[in-house]
Structures are given as C-alpha cells and as structure tokens.
Amino acid sequence: MSTSGKYDIVIVGGGIFGVSSAIELARRNHKVAILNPDTIPHHLASSTDISKAVRMEYGSDREYHRMAELSIEKWHDWNHILGEEVYHEVGFLMLCKESIESEYQSFEKCSIENLAQAGYPSERLGVLGLKEKFPVVNVDNYPEGSFNPKGGYAESGRAVELLAKYAASIGVVIHEHQTVSSILIDDGQCNGVETKEGRLFHCQQVIVAAGTNTPLLVPEIQPFVKSTGHSVFWLKPSEPKRFTPPRFSVFTADISNTGWYGFPLHPRQGVVKIGKHSKGDAIHPEQDDRIVRADEIEDLRSFLESTFPELRNAPLVCTRKCLYTDTMDGHFWIDRHPEVQGLIVCTGGSGHGFKMGPIIGEITADTVEDKEHEFAARYKWRHLTADTIQMEEARNV
Template sequence: MHKPYDFLIIGGGIFGVTAAISLAKRSYRIGLLNPQTIPHHLAASTDVSKAVRMEYGSDLEYFRMAEKSIEGWHDWNDLFGEELYREVGFLMLSPGPFEDPRHSFERASCEQLREAGYATERLDPAALRDRFPAVNSELYSDAHFNPRGGYARSGRVVEVLADYARSLGVEVCEGQTASGFLIEKGRLQAVQTREGQAYPCAQAIVAAGACTPYLLPELQPYLKATGHPVFWLQVKDPKLFSPPQLSVFSADISNSGWYGFPYLPEQGIVKVARHANGLELHPERDDRQISDAEVGELRLFLQKTFPALAEAPLVYTRRCLYTDTLDGHFWIDRHPEIEG
C-alpha cells in the first residue's frame, strides 16, 4: 500500500503539473498519476506551440486572466533560464471593418486593450502589407497588432514543469492510468489504476483532459471531447514567416476559426489550426486522423490568406482534443456527492 497523499492529481498535462507545483509549494504531500511519460504524446498540452493572447472579445474576466498569465510566463522564462514563452505578438485579421457587427469579437478585443492602456496598432491594408508581407492584404481590410502576446512552447513547458514539480517533492507516478475511485461512506479513500495499483489520498484532483468524462461518467451530460485539426507546413522562405514578418495570428476567427503561428525554428515549420465545432470522439478508442476534406479546407484558406503557403508540403497533422463544457467555460468545483 502506498503512503497516503494529501492531494493526488490525476493527469500530468499543464493543469495537472501546475496544480501539483502550487500545492507542493504549500507543503502538502502530492502525488501525480499519468498514463505514460510526461509529456504524454496524445495530451492536448503536448504540442510545439500554444497561443498566448489577451484578445477575448468583451470578456473582461478572461482578459484579466490572460493579462496575469503573461506576467507569469515572463517569470517562468526568468526562473528556468529558458525561453518557454516567446513574445512575438498577436495579429487579428478581418476581411471587413471591425465596426461591422460580424467582426464584433475583433472590435471588442481592441477596445479592451485600449481601455487597459496597451499600445497596440490598427493596420489598414497598406500598413498590413508593409508589416506582414506574407498576408494577403487585398483580402483583409482591417487588422490589429498587439505586441503583448505570443506563444508558449507547450510540450517543452510541461516537460520543464514536471521536472520542477519533482524538485519540489511531488511524486510523479508515470505509467499509471486512473480507472476508478475507492469510496467508503461517501468519502474518497483511494484512486485505483488499470495497472492494479491503489493510491490512498485525502483529496483527488481530476485534470485528465478529454478522459475526464469517461473517468467520471456522471459528467458526460456536461463534458464532451472534441477534436480539432492541426497542420504543420514546410516553407521555402522561413524569413517571410518569421517574426517580425509574422506573429501569432487569427484570421476572422469568430467566423472562420483559422489561426496559426509564425515559423517555428525548432521544427522548421509553420503551424496552422482551426478552432470550430470539431469532431466529437472518444479520446482512446476513436481515430484521430485528419480527413481529406479538412486538408482541402486548409488549402483554400492558405490560397486566400497566405498565397506563398498555398502549395507548401504538409509534413504532419494531428487532432487537438478539447474538453468542452456546455457553455465553453472552465469547470472547477468539488464533486457534489463524493467527499474528497
């Protein structure tokens, strides 16, 4: 029998490792379970880049959280002596003026930033062409650039944070897949794993990503896993797509869903992805392959937005899984029926 933990965290993605670090700093005894080595190759956190931006339309709460997180990213860069977060800026593109109701997300985002005192730039087609020559300025008549934003090297971030958690005394148990809970008289006693282990704990924190509604089936009416396409493209002219010639970008995102990243030097690629309804799937059983239709939609987007990428070789695809709630917001709460 394992020694009881004050907190046992299920899942070693970004939410799991940061929870472990935060609690370890408060002198709790922490365990962390993860099905494979960290970072897990299928985890949403395990990627080469994730956008870091304050542009959340009219949502002031998310704006403030993102604003605070950017301060934290700079702190981590200093703490670990490594550029885990790259502040290359965030560019919003719109095929019509922000004042058009169809582009209210972009307009509200600009207003939030301006009211908070950020020095940002509104770009007309001529300025867009000069600043970001890879973008088709004939299509996008309005644009906005915010230098306070960029991307995190997400897979590397999780790897570094897992090592940091270990240094703080967190016991990381890799190769252990949570499968159920041992409950007595309505109180959690231990977390059970597929591998036949039982980990006693006073409290358990479920940070299992897309597996959460399957670990806790009672959440299935409220949580679902959806997969969204991600594409890596090989480029002929890296300089054209490297900062400052290109930043993290969104292209009419509330209507089209398209966004992406500048040239990523470690991988030698440009990454483009689509935020939309996605494909509802089971995180372990279902196929995560990208369809020919989705590749065709990518090609059409590139032809219109980045002509120099229209025929760029596609070197890798993946399906990034979201864990969606009914309203799209975070779900952080205690279980209403199980103490602990």
C-alpha cells in the same frame, strides 16, 4: 495489488492543468503526487503540441481578458524559473476581412476596446501597414488588422515537460506509467485511486485533471463535458524567414467567423502551424484513430490560398487531431464534486485553456484549501441544459 505511500493529494493527469495545480499545491506545502499513463508529456494529451496561442484578446469578455493578462505575467515567471523561454512574446495579430468597426468584426472590435481600457493600445493596420509589417498577408482579402505586441505562444509540450521536472524539484512525486482506472470512494468520501497497472494510491483528496478522460473517471460530468476533435497542420515554408518574427506573429484570420488561426515559424521544428478553432467533431477519447480527413486538408489549402498565398503549396509535414475537453458553455470546470467528499475536478479547457495554466493551478489549489479565488465562480460545478450557448467569443461555432 501494491500500495504506494500516502499523499495529501493525488492528481490524476499530468497535462498543463494537473502540473500547474501540483506546483501551486507543493508551494503551499501539500504532499502531492501526479499519476499519468506513459510519460509526461503524454503523446495524446491536449497540452502536448509544439505551440498554443497566448492571447488577451477575448472579445467583450473582460474576465478572460484579465485572466490572460495575469497568466502572461506568470508565463514570464515560468520562463525565468525554468531557465528556458517556453513562452515567446512575439505578439498577436488579428486579421479582418471587413472594417474593424463593423458589426461583422465585433470580436476584434471588442477585444481592442478591452485592451485599450486595460492600457494595451493595439496597432491598427490598413493595407499599407499590413504590407509593410506582415508582407505574407493577402491584403486583398484581409485589408485591416490589429497588432498587439503583448501576446504570443507557449511551446506547450516542452513547457509541460519542464514544468513537471520543476514540480519534481520542489517535492511533487511523479508516477509515470500509471493509468487511473477507478477512484476509491468509501461512504461518500474519496480516499485514493487504483490504477490499471495494479497499484493503489491513498490520499485525502483526489484531483481529476485527466483532460478528455475526465468524464470517463467522473461520469457525473458526462452530460456537460464532451470531447471534440480539432485538426492542426504543420507546413514547411519555402522561405522560412518570411514567416519568422517580427515579419510574422501568432495570428487569427477573422477567427470568430472562420475559426482559422496560426503561429509563426517554430524555433525548433521550422514549421508554421495552422489550426481551426471551430465546432470540431464529437470524438471518443479512447475509441478513435484521430486521423485528419482529406476534406480538412482541402479546406486548409483553400484558406492558405486566400490568406497566405506563399504557403498554398507548402509541404504539409505533419497533421494532428487534438481533442478539446469541451464544456457546453466553453468555460473551465474546476470544483469539488457536489456529493463526494475529497474529490475535485479540474478540466474543461474547451480549446482555450493552455494559456491560463498558471491561474488554473491557483484556482485548483484554492479549491483544495476551501478558499475563494477571484475567478473561481464561473468554473463551479453547474447543471447545463441542452440550450446552453458556447460563450468563448473567439470560437467559430
């Protein structure tokens, strides 16, 4: 077993949570290493996909709204630092089946109220407005909508790839092809990790940001954090221009009641990506073939028929089953282990964590330095009971 140089902090996992934390810690002069199996981005990581929605629309939840608002500012900074536009501010459209004022559309109504209070007036669209601005929408089923230009999507896999390179440029040591098999704990103090590839990494603190594998490494969170599978679909439209911004944007289609959301034509892949933010299926992170089922594709086709008829027969060029690291309450999980000194967990993205990457890094770094971050309280280590309700309001559960 070979031993590698001593670090202040070893981060287990190079997804958005790990990479963002590493950048923040390196900026604060900590000696940091990231360990990740294969390469960063890893093909099975939640962060690794062509796009993730970046939205300030969080229903009545002002804290998430504010976190997303600050994250968006930082995504612009990252675009600048990385020298490439990984965050695309193409706007965010909420499509509604009923009146936005109705109880049924309370997610959209509350989101619009929060936005307005924070100085982001949304553009309300009726049948005529939708037809003019977003002509591919079936207004018979979605007669109302609300468009906010401040929002869009991040090219997630690409962002992680470039952020990891940036992290390395500011001193973070990246060890790819290293899969942590156990955390070294001596007399209640964590002092390193061991990898399946046969190496030991010594450090003062370990941050486990291993996405869905986190509960395998830190079993104490297993009762509260599960992995669930969610399918995404890439479609090739016959008239790509009609799905290209500004004719199309990131959208939700009555999301809290249906789960459906999606993206405009991807600038590199030339596809429209659609997903469903709903309950998902319980899936073991290492013991599942992650195949998208035929009934899910049927469900997608019926959604397209009713929402974007031009896509009803569009070729499905790729499907992916991606795993949420789901906490029971839908909130992130970033805190010190209550019993093991020097062990920190940074996980629980719960299907909405990517956009918050820049702030997650700050919260983690403050946790390492025992400082209080303004958003940290709700992500602390907690003991959730079976009757815990999922609190992220966009999610269809």
